[in-house]
Amino acid sequence: MYMRKTLAYAAAVAAISLAPVVQAQTLTIGLGTEPTSIDPHFHNLGPNNQIAQHFFSRLIEQDHKQNLLPGLATSWKPLNELTWEFKLRKGVKFHDGSDFDADDVIFSMHRAGNHPNARSSFGLYTKAASTIKKIDSHTLHFISKKPYPLMAVDLSNVHIVSANEKDKWEGDYNNGSSAFGTGPYKVGKWVKGEVLEMVRYDGYHGDKPHWEKIIIKPIKSAPSRLAALLAGDVDFIDQVPTVDIARLKTNDKVQLSQGVSNRVIYLHMDQFRDNPEFVKTHDGKPVTKNPFKDVRVRKAVNMAINRTAIVERVMEGVAIPAGQLLPEGFFGRSANLPVPKYDPAGAKKLLAEAGYPNGFQVTLHGPNDRYINDAKIVEAIAQMLTRIGIKTTPDTMPKSVFFKHGKNRGPAKPPKWNFLLVGWGSGTGEPSSPLRSLLGTYSKPKGWGSSNRGLHSDPEMDKVLDEALATVDDNKRAALLAKATEIGVGRNQGIITLHYQVNTWAGKKGLTYKARTDERTTGFLVTPSK
Amino acid sequence: MTVFIVRRLLQAFLVVWAMSFLVFVGVNLVGDPVEMMVNDEADQEERERVIKAMGLDKPWYVQYLHFVGRAFQGDLGKSFVYGEESLGIIVERMPATFELALAALLMAIIIGIPLGVYSGLRPGSRISKVIMAGSILGFSLPTFWVGLMFIMVFAVMLGWLPSTGRGDVVPIMGINVSFLTIDGLSHLFLPALNLALFKISLVIRLARAGTREIVHQDYIKFARAKGLSTNRVVLVHLMKNIMIPVVTVLGLEFGGLIAFSVVTETVFAWPGMGKLIIDSIQNLDRPVIVAYLMIIVLVFVIINLVVDVLYSVLDPRVRLQDVKA
Numbered sequence: 001m002y003m004r005k006t007l008a009y010a011a012a013v014a015a016i017s018l019a020p021v022v023q024a025q026t027l028t029i030g031l032g033t034e035p036t037s038i039d040p041h042f043h044n045l046g047p048n049n050q051i052a053q054h055f056f057s058r059l060i061e062q063d064h065k066q067n068l069l070p071g072l073a074t075s076w077k078p079l080n081e082l083t084w085e086f087k088l089r090k091g092v093k094f095h096d097g098s099d100f101d102a103d104d105v106i107f108s109m110h111r112a113g114n115h116p117n118a119r120s121s122f123g124l125y126t127k128a129a130s131t132i133k134k135i136d137s138h139t140l141h142f143i144s145k146k147p148y149p150l151m152a153v154d155l156s157n158v159h160i161v162s163a164n165e166k167d168k169w170e171g172d173y174n175n176g177s178s179a180f181g182t183g184p185y186k187v188g189k190w191v192k193g194e195v196l197e198m199v200r201y202d203g204y205h206g207d208k209p210h211w212e213k214i215i216i217k218p219i220k221s222a223p224s225r226l227a228a229l230l231a232g233d234v235d236f237i238d239q240v241p242t243v244d245i246a247r248l249k250t251n252d253k254v255q256l257s258q259g260v261s262n263r264v265i266y267l268h269m270d271q272f273r274d275n276p277e278f279v280k281t282h283d284g285k286p287v288t289k290n291p292f293k294d295v296r297v298r299k300a301v302n303m304a305i306n307r308t309a310i311v312e313r314v315m316e317g318v319a320i321p322a323g324q325l326l327p328e329g330f331f332g333r334s335a336n337l338p339v340p341k342y343d344p345a346g347a348k349k350l351l352a353e354a355g356y357p358n359g360f361q362v363t364l365h366g367p368n369d370r371y372i373n374d375a376k377i378v379e380a381i382a383q384m385l386t387r388i389g390i391k392t393t394p395d396t397m398p399k400s401v402f403f404k405h406g407k408n409r410g411p412a413k414p415p416k417w418n419f420l421l422v423g424w425g426s427g428t429g430e431p432s433s434p435l436r437s438l439l440g441t442y443s444k445p446k447g448w449g450s451s452n453r454g455l456h457s458d459p460e461m462d463k464v465l466d467e468a469l470a471t472v473d474d475n476k477r478a479a480l481l482a483k484a485t486e487i488g489v490g491r492n493q494g495i496i497t498l499h500y501q502v503n504t505w506a507g508k509k510g511l512t513y514k515a516r517t518d519e520r521t522t523g524f525l526v527t528p529s530k
Numbered sequence: 531m532t533v534f535i536v537r538r539l540l541q542a543f544l545v546v547w548a549m550s551f552l553v554f555v556g557v558n559l560v561g562d563p564v565e566m567m568v569n570d571e572a573d574q575e576e577r578e579r580v581i582k583a584m585g586l587d588k589p590w591y592v593q594y595l596h597f598v599g600r601a602f603q604g605d606l607g608k609s610f611v612y613g614e615e616s617l618g619i620i621v622e623r624m625p626a627t628f629e630l631a632l633a634a635l636l637m638a639i640i641i642g643i644p645l646g647v648y649s650g651l652r653p654g655s656r657i658s659k660v661i662m663a664g665s666i667l668g669f670s671l672p673t674f675w676v677g678l679m680f681i682m683v684f685a686v687m688l689g690w691l692p693s694t695g696r697g698d699v700v701p702i703m704g705i706n707v708s709f710l711t712i713d714g715l716s717h718l719f720l721p722a723l724n725l726a727l728f729k730i731s732l733v734i735r736l737a738r739a740g741t742r743e744i745v746h747q748d749y750i751k752f753a754r755a756k757g758l759s760t761n762r763v764v765l766v767h768l769m770k771n772i773m774i775p776v777v778t779v780l781g782l783e784f785g786g787l788i789a790f791s792v793v794t795e796t797v798f799a800w801p802g803m804g805k806l807i808i809d810s811i812q813n814l815d816r817p818v819i820v821a822y823l824m825i826i827v828l829v830f831v832i833i834n835l836v837v838d839v840l841y842s843v844l845d846p847r848v849r850l851q852d853v854k855a
Contacts, residue, residue, distance in 0.1 A: 045569055117583065120567055174614060191801065192622065224796075399566070404562035433571055437571060437573075448573075
C-alpha cells in the first residue's frame with residue numbers, strides 16, 4: 001500500500017517535472033491584434049500580414065530592419081530599365097505536398113492583385129509588373145511599362161500561395177483549411193477571438209524554427225495582456241504599454257525587446273484653403289488669410305515644439321525625436337535634416353515677421369485610439385503652441401470619427417480639419433511611400449497625395465520625386481529621395497515631424513526577439529537565448 | 531396564453547424591424563469604414579474599388595432596402611472586416627457569452643438570495659451590516675477595475691487561476707461549452723464572478739427588502755403560530771413571495787448580462803459576443819453591429835416573454851390572457 005502510494009507520488013513528480021520539457025517546444029504569444037482571415041491576399045493590414053508570414057513565404061523576405069533577404073527567390077536583378085529577372089528556389093514544397101515553381105508565382109501575383117473581396121488589396125504591390133514572363137520553371141521576368149525601381153520592395157509584400165487552390169476566396173481560405181503556403185508553420189486550430197495554433201512545417205526551406213507549436217492568443221486589453229504574461233499564461237506579448245515599461249525593466253522575470261519603428265508621428269497644416277474653418281484671428285474672428293500658407297508660420301510651429309519634452313514626459317522615453325520621414329538606418333534618408341531645435345523665442349519672432357505678432361487661434365485635431373499616447377501628444381502640442389501665441393484648442397476623438405473628417409478627397413473635397421496629428425508607417429522601408437502619399441501633389445491618375453491632408457503642393461518636389469521613382473540605380477535614387485525630403489520637409493515645412501514610435505515587446509526571461517521596424521510580431525523569430 | 535404569446539411575438543417582430551432601421555441609419559452617420567479598412571499606402575483608385583466592393587457607393591436608403599430584402603432571406607449581410615456572414619460570426623461567439631452570463635446569473639442567485647434573506651431576517655446583526663456594506667462596494671466599483679484586480683490578485687500574485695481566455699471546451703450537441711472541464715471552469719470562474727458582482731449586490735438588496743416586508747405579513751405570523759418550523763416558514767412561505775421582484779429584475783438583468791458583458795469580456799479576453807461588438811464598433815463593421823443589435827433586441831423580447839410566463843407560474847393571481855395591448 002505504502003509502496004503504491006510512493007510510486008504514484010513518484011510518477012506524479014515525474015509528470016510534473018517532465019511537463020516543462022514538453023512545454024518548452026511551445027510558444028504562447030499574447031497579441032494586441034487579431035487577424036481577420038488566414039487568406040494572405042484578403043486584407044493588406046499589419047495584423048493579417050504578421051500572421052500570414054508564418055504560413056506563407058514571399059519571393060523576397062524582409063529582415064527586422066526591412067532589409068531585403070532572399071525568400072522563394074534566391075536572386076534578382078534588373079536586366080534593363082524595365083525588366084527584372086527572378087531566379088526561384090528549387091526543391092520547395094507547399095504544405096499540401098505539391099512542388100513550388102514559376103506557375104505558383106504567376107498565380108499568386110494574379111490572385112493578390114484581383115481578389116474580388118479584398119478589403120485592402122495587394123494590387124498596389126502587383127500592378128507595376130504589367131507582364132510576368134515565364135522563362136523556365138524557376139526563372140521569371142517581371143516587366144513594367146515604366147522604369148520601376150521598387151519592384152523588389154513591392155514583391156517582398158506579396159505572399160505566395162499554391163496554384164492548386166484556384167478560385168477559392170472565402171470559407172476554407174479564410175479559416176485556413178485550404179490555404180497552403182510554403183512558410184515555416186502550418187495552420188492548426190483557429191477559433192476566432194480565442195486562439196490560433198500554428199504547427200511547425202518540417203519541409204520548410206529556411207532555417208528550422210525552434211518552436212514545434214506556436215499558439216497565438218488575442219488579448220486586446222493592454223493591462224490584461226501584461227497580466228497574462230506576468231501570470232505565466234503566455235510567454236511573449238506585443239504592444240507593451242509605455243507606462244509599464246519602467247517597472248518591467250526592474251522585473252527580473254521579464255525580458256524586454258525595444259526598437260524604433262518605421263512609423264513617424266507628424267502634423268499636417270492646411271496649405272490650400274483661404275478661409276480655414278478651424279483657424280481664427282487672435283481675438284476669435286474668422287480669418288481672411290490662412291496663416292499656414294506662410295512658410296514662416298509653419299516654421300514657427302516647428303520651432304515651438306519641444307520634442308525632447310514630448311518624448312520624455314508623454315512617451316515615457318519610449319520614442320525618438322524626428323526631423324524627417326524615417327529614422328536612422330533607412331534607405332534614402334537625408335543627412336542634412338537634424339531634429340529641429342526647440343526655440344520658442346525664435347518662433348515668436350518668426351510669427352511677428354509673418355504678420356502675426358499676437359498669434360492666432362486654431363484647433364488641433366487628433367485621434368485618441370490610433371497611435372501610442374496620441375491624445376496626450378495633441379494636448380502637449382496645444383500647450384506648447386499656446387505659449388508662443390498660437391492659441392491652440394486640442395480636440396481628440398476615436399479614429400473611426402477622426403479619419404472620416406480627416407480624409408483627403410482632393411482639392412474639391414479637402415479634409416474638414418485644418419491642423420491635425422497623424423502617423424505614417426512606411427511599408428516599403430524607404431521614404432518614397434510617405435513622400436508620395438503625404439507631400440506629393442494630389443493626383444488621382446498618379447495615385448499621389450491620397451493622405452496629403454494639408455494639401456501641400458510643390459512642383460519642384462514633385463519633379464525630384466518623379467525622377468527618383470524612375471531611377472533604378474540605388475545610389476542615385478537614394479540621393480534623389482533625400483533631396484525630395486529636404487525640399488518637402490526641410491525647406492517647405494510641408495509637414496512637421498514629431499517623433500518615431502518605438503515599439504516594445506516583452507517575454508519571459510530567456511526569450512529574445514529582435515524588435516522589428518515594421519512593428520510585426522513574428523513568432524518563429526522569438527528564440528530562447530543560449 | 532397562446533394568443534398572448536403570438537401577439538407578443540408579432541410585437542417583437544415590429545420592434546426588431548424598427549430597431550434595424552434606427553441602427554442602420556445611425557451607423558451610416560458615424561465614421562467611414564473604408565478609412566478603417568484600407569492600408570495607409572492605398573491610392574485613390576484602390577480606395578474607390580473598396581468602396582464599390584462594400585456597396586458603399588450607393589445612397590444609404592438604397593443600401594437599407596438591399597439590406598431588408600436580404601434580411602427576409604435570412605442574410606444579414608457580410609461583415610466588412612471578416613468577409614463572412616455576420617450572423618454566422620455572431621452565432622459562433624454566442625455560446626461563450628451565454629455560458630458566461632448564465633454562470634454569472636447562477637452566482638447572483640446562489641450567493642445573493644441567501645445573503646439577502648439572512649440580512650432581512652436579522653437586520654441588526656453585525657454580519658448583516660457587513661453584507662450590506664459589501665453590497666455597496668459591489669454596486670459602486672467599476673467592473674474593469676475589479677476585473678483587473680481579480681487578475682492581479684488571483685492570477686499574477688497567487689497564481690491560483692488563469693488570467694485570461696477560455697479554457698478547454700467540450701462539444702455538447704455541437705455547442706462548445708467549457709464548464710464541464712476543470713480547465714474550463716478555472717477559466718470561467720473569475721470573469722463570471724466579475725460579471726456577477728453587480729447582480730449579486732442587486733439580488734441581496736432585493737431579497738433583503740422583500741424579506742423585511744414579508745416577515746411582518748399576517749400569513750407569516752399565522753404560519754409561525756401554527757407551529758411550523760422556521761425552515762419551512764422561510765424556505766416556503768417567505769421565499770415564494772420574495773421571488774416575484776427578484777425574477778423580474780433578474781430576467782431583465784440577464785438580457786443586460788448578455789448585451790453588456792463587453793467590459794468583462796474585454797478585460798478577460800473572453801471570446802464572446804461582447805468583445806466582438808466592441809471590436810466591430812471600433813472598426814465600423816456596420817453589418818455586424820446591425821445584426822448584433824437585432825439579435826440582442828430579440829433576446830430581450832424573448833426574456834420579457836419568459837418573465838411574464840414565469841409570473842403566472844409564481845403568482846396564480848396573474849392571468850396572461852387578461853393582458854391586452
